[in-house]
Amino acid sequence: MSGLNQLGRIGIAAEHVIIALFLSMVFNLTYNHLREFGHAILKSKYDIMFGNVYYLLRKYVVILGTVIETQLVICIINTGLMVIGLWIIGVPKLLLMAIIVFVLGLVPVAGVLISLTPLSIVAFSANGIISIAEVLCLVILIHFFGSYFLHPRLMAGATDLPVFVTFITLIIGAKMLGTWGLIVGIPTVAFFIDLLGIQLKQHHPRNPKEVIESEIE
Incomplete structure (x- = not known):
């Protein structure tokens, strides 16, 4: 059971790394659009x-x-x-x-x-x-x-x-x-x-x- 728990933690850590890499790739590919979106928020009503x-x-x-x-x-x-x-x-x-x-x-x-x-x-x-x-x-x-x-x-x-x-x-x-x-x-x-x-x-x-x-x- 202890070994299975450790494997589960390793799997969760690997999942977080994969998601982080994927989001980093999406962020870089859509950076200009995100920048425009952020500037629009800063110029909004609030x-x-x-x-x-x-x-x-x-x-x-x-x-x-x-x-x-x-x-x-x-x-x-x-x-x-x-x-x-x-x-x-x-x-x-x-x-x-x-x-x-x-x-x-x-x-x-x-x-x-x-x-x-x-x-x-x-x-x-x-x-x-x-x-x-x-x-x-x-x-x-x-x-x-x-x-x-x-x-x-x-x-x-x-x-x-x-x-x-x-x-x-x-x-x-x-x-x-x-x-x-x-x-x-x-x-x-x-x-x-x-x-x-x-x-x-x-x-x-x-x-x-x-x-x-x-x-x-």
């Missing part, structure tokens, strides 16, 4: 309401995109450090290990734990139990470096939040929402700070009307 909604959604998506881009940079750095460490230890098949570490590294926290299984198997087949212990120590070191130094520092730079605020946000987000808290916690805090008009950088804020007019042009 343009003020739709304009404010568009402004808020656009702001959140931009912040979320910045956070995801930063997460990719963190993942690339962690993968590079892991490959160097595996090379020093003497673990073979570095290209395959790099792909596994990079893909699983996109999943906060849980990805590190999941990657231990293939890394341990390859390390054991190469050099025995000693290599497993070395891989475990390497993963722990890189995980602590990424979680407590690299991740807060880069996220703070991407969102202009202080490192301490970023660190606290990650902890609270993980406690409240688990993995999703690590993904959406920082952009949510940055969004509300920007929404409240707290300027972390010296620049001139743009009102919703100016943003919408520039997008339409």
Whole structure:
């Protein structure tokens, strides 16, 4: 029964991926029509309401995109450090290990734990139990470096939040929402700070009307 449940979850995940790819294809093929449709909504009878909604959604998506881009940079750095460490230890098949570490590294926290299984198997087949212990120590070191130094520092730079605020946000987000808290916690805090008009950088804020007019042009 446990195995059937796992297969069901894999099937649901595969279904979501297929639907996402299909919708992405439809979105790209009909982008111009969708753009015209969106502009028509912004110029409708209730343009003020739709304009404010568009402004808020656009702001959140931009912040979320910045956070995801930063997460990719963190993942690339962690993968590079892991490959160097595996090379020093003497673990073979570095290209395959790099792909596994990079893909699983996109999943906060849980990805590190999941990657231990293939890394341990390859390390054991190469050099025995000693290599497993070395891989475990390497993963722990890189995980602590990424979680407590690299991740807060880069996220703070991407969102202009202080490192301490970023660190606290990650902890609270993980406690409240688990993995999703690590993904959406920082952009949510940055969004509300920007929404409240707290300027972390010296620049001139743009009102919703100016943003919408520039997008339409």
